Amino acid sequence: MxxxxxxxxxxxxxxxxxxxxxxxxxxxxxxxxxxxxxxxxxxxxxxxxxxxxxxxxxxxxxxxxxxxxxxxxGDRTFFNRNFHIEPTNLCVYDCKFCSYSRLIKQRSDADAWAFTMEDMLNIVYKYDGQPVTEVHIVGGVLPQYDLPFYQEFFKKIKQHRPDLHVKALTPVEYHYIFKKAKVSYEEGMKLIKEAGCDSLPGGGAEIFHPEIREQIAADKCDGDQWLRIHEIWHELGMRSNATMLYGHIERWEHRVDHMERLRQLQDKTGGFQTFIPLKFRNQENQMSHIAESTAIEDLRNYAISRIYLDNFDHIKTYWPMIGRTTAQLSLAFGVDDMDGTIDDTTKIYAMAGSEEQHPALTTQQLVDMIRRVGRRPIERDTLYNVVQDFTDVEFAEDKEFRGYFELPVL
Ligand code: SF4
Incomplete structure (x- = not known):
């Protein structure tokens, strides 16, 4: 050129x-x-x-x-106010890219945890009176966190705070707990809905193509099972998200195959809200010898996702995974959603080597990051209803916050 x-x-x-x-x-x-x-x-x-x-x-x-x-x-850039609960990082699976999980035999390691129901409800109570709209629940897979356990947990959250949107568990967990409970996917998803789960996050998708999935995540649900559970959920009138773990051993055609399968299911159900590319991070896992993708490749991946997934309304950047500045840049490469405030309640990417070791942003900081790259910050709920348009809301200057940069407005 x-x-x-x-x-x-x-x-x-x-x-x-x-x-x-x-x-x-x-x-x-x-x-x-x-x-x-x-x-x-x-x-x-x-x-x-x-x-x-x-x-x-x-x-x-x-x-x-x-x-x-x-x-x-348009210029609208969405975010929400949320917190995460990660019930445990012990897991029966051993995905090669995972820096977060510990095997059951490592349960006494200093960085292993397994919360009780009470521990998790105490996290929910901590947000009483705060304007969060969503709790995002995802973690490792263990036999004791079974279907009755999660049904009770979701019911207790809803009894305590009916307005809090419960976005919980991926097909990886559902496949496991339904099999253990001897219920079909159809029955299981109905029970989960009745218990108070409002939507599914996009995790566990990794790369659907078996040539890759069998090398990086051999034992957990396969790509077809992941898609089928989302399809059933959509048929129940519910919404969900989708992710793709990129930048490791997959080739370009595996990424496109992954998006193609999502595009086809979206044509059928219309139940996906947003697509979230997740960058492979290489710290402390069994694939640490693989170099991470560059920021240019990350931005190209966001952009091609936006072009390919013509039937998805939103493309989201997950800033705890990619870092704040690349997240800001991505808003010029197809992304229109910055995820949430998070409040230092997730360890998944911190343990994988992300620059965000304690991911938390105030509403003001998120709004400021979005404005500084010339976009309009819109607080949404999980279903993309507008909670508040922050375009013209004024804040006192936050002199302490230096986690962003400015782009010339195009
Ligand atoms: S990616 Fe999920 S399923 Fe795989 S080992 Fe980690 S926590 Fe377990």
Whole structure:
């Protein structure tokens, strides 16, 4: 790409006129065809998805992704006020990428924990009177955390605080606890709904393709089972999210295959709300010899996700995993959701080597981060109902907070 072509990309980005890209003489016919499809609001194919990973520069995919992001959500950038409960980091499984879990035989290690029901309810009570709207519950898989245990836990949360949205457990846990309870997925998901679970987070998806899944997460539910549990949940009229763990041993086609399966299920049910790419972090796990992806690759991945998943309303960055500054940057590469305040209640990515060792942001800090890159901060609830538009809300200056940077507003 020469100087003139850069100029075209910049002009396309600044004027939001992506048809300018079609004038770039150095852009291949295949990339121009993809740009044309994006302009025409048409779906790109599997092969075009792989082609974008192989040949799409950050400038090209970013320009298209930002165009789609603004067509769908304008400048709005969503966040919520939430906290996490991680019942245990002991686990019967041994996923190769996992830095968080400890095997049952390591239960006496200093960094292993297994909360009682009372411990977990005390975490919920700690937020009494605070304006959080969601509790996110996910952790390791252990026999004692079975179906009756979680039914009771969800019921107790709802009895105490009916308005708190319970976003709980992934198909990895559900597959295990339903099998142990000898109930079908259909029966099990109905029981979970009746107990008070409001939605499913997106975890446990990793990479669906068996060629990769069998190497990194052999024993837990497979890709089809993960998708089937979400499908049943959607058929019950409920919503969920989806993730993809990228940047380890998978190839481009595995990422596109993963997104293709999600896109097909979304066509069928419409039950997914947001897609959350999760970066593989390499500290203290069995894949530590694999280098982590670069920030440029992370941004390209967000952008191509935004282009490929045309039937997903939102793409979310999980800032405790990627760091605050890359999370801010991602808002120009297709992302429109920054997840939540979190309040230092998750250890999953801190233990994997993320720069966020105590992930917590105040509402003011999240709002400030979003504004500094020229976007409108909107507090949402879990189902994307607007709780408060913070675009013009004024705060006193937070002199202590230095966890962000400023981008020129495009
Ligand atoms: S990723 Fe989940 S299922 Fe796998 S070992 Fe870690 S906690 Fe267990």
């Amino acid at each position: 020469d100087g003139n072509d850069h100029h075209l990309f910049l002009r396309a980005a600044m004027t939001k006129d992506i048809s300018l890209l079609l004038q770039d003489p150095s852009l291949s016919a295949a990339l121009k065809a993809i740009a044309q499809k994006v302009m025409d609001n048409k779906r790109i194919s599997f092969d075009e998805g792989v082609f974008l990973f192989e040949h799409g520069t950050l400038a090209f995919v970013g320009t298209l992704a930002n165009f789609i992001r603004e067509r769908k959500n």
